[in-house]
Amino acid sequence: MATKVRVRFAPSPTGGLHLGGVRTVLFNYLFAKHHNGEFVLRIEDTDQTRYVPGAEEYIIECLKWCGLNPDESPQLGGPFAPYRQSERKPMYRQYAEQLVKDGYAYYAFDTPEELNAKREAIPNFQYGHQFRKEMRNSLSLSPKEVKDLIEQGVPHVVRVKMPENETVTFNDMIRAEVSFDTNLVDDKVLLKADGMPTYHLAVVVDDYLMKISHAFRGEEWLPSAPVHILLWKYLGWEADMPQWAHLPLILKPDGNGKLSKRDGDRLGFPVYAMNWADPKTGDLTKGFRELGFLPEAFINLLVMLGWNDGTDQEVFSLDEMIEKFSIERVSKAGAKFDFEKAKWYNAEWIKKTPVEKIRSSFTAILDDNGIAGVEEHYLNSVIGLIKERCVLLTDFWQQASFFFRRPHEFDMDAVKPKWTNEKTEFFKSLVSTFPALPSWNATDLENEFKALAADKGLKIGDVMLPFRIMLVGGKFGPAVFDIAALIGKEESSERVSQFLDLINQ
């Protein structure tokens, strides 16, 4: 079938967007764009009890930040609107009823209490062919009883009737052939008592209605795949069923298991794409964005968790990823998240991103620190000098604050023990030569500095470090003469004088 490639990301708006979720979006997006297809955002808000206000907007903001914008969404609309399952509620019942009519599903009247009692009484209880006759449903009750119950408005659900002794086999794009014995799959609820579909019904109906061609989701969905596949068949849509791809999971760095928000809190790294403030508790969970990650680095590190292009290349732009992505090269095994490597990707991206493109991030940091009105050319020069020393964008202030205000503290331990009157004299002379200097640039200044040191019989190394401490405050930063050149003649003089007063008092 030469149908158009259409994929979807279908999150449940229950909280912050997990990095695994973003990777699922990314693989969806890359696959779609690689094939000139469409990427749909569908909100799966069928569980009203878990709905969290703001979560949907948050998800959209995350996608925007990552540059993975959908072609159709609740906000954008599209030919298959609405894209929010709660707004599609009336559509689902007819399909559930059709399944009942065709004998593929049935009404069940068991209360939650009854179900719990059953689960406690029978170890490994499964609502399936073995026990469904013992439950209260349209398979065990007489047609009249069923009719009466429904007419009385007794709450009920619709369950799929899993067949006996069948094998459901399908071809997963990542795992090849996977099979399930239907005897071991339970009669999943399709329509809840509140009239909302469960994920199982909704995903099939909406994927069909929205003409989804390829369905990507996490490996945790593999066990329910047979239910979905049977539903496609029972609804008569088998020929239109999307191709499935169950993505490997992202695992916690230590030990094993799916990476969770808790692991991030525990180990000190973000798990959500952006800051997430829980509206109920007010708890703030840090995100990659606020921690100082570039979106390019974020998606780059995510794509490498489970995919590679077969070469040694590790740094990819979105366009390169789109061009090179192929589902055949997605690995089967889960990948442990490594924050050290994540930071490396960020450092690489900060280094390779042009100053103009990251300037706004730094302006924001300056704002936060009360620095305003910095001249653009000056800022650009500072960024150019500092860029390759930042692993996170947020390292900028610590690395560059001295370019915008005088240091508050000085690393006296680095100079005091070896301080001499000769050094005081040297710096006094140095400053006195400044006004007459024909030009103010790093190389001329360096020559002047060295000549004077030689003249005074001082070793260069003995005065370089103090000079740095005077200008910067500590043992860090770019080349000293670059710093002096940039902050200017006046400022350099004043910092030297100020420091001389301090150390000689």
Add this chain to the structure above:
RNA sequence: GGCCCGUUCGUCUAGGGGUUAGGACGCCAGAUUUUCAUUCUGGAAACACGGGUUCGAUUCCCGUACGGGCUACCA
């Protein structure tokens, strides 16, 4: 417990019947940077185990072990 999925350096991975099993992060050492970082060079570091198949298996098959996922009127 049952079902399903998985298993190459610590981590992300390439590879694939005959290779010195390659790269990257991290780590260690050295060079450069008269600070620190960057950069460069070098180093340690892996095919889970047992049976097959084969002249030959890390690679193919089967088991075992280990790990993970699922087992809700959650997604």
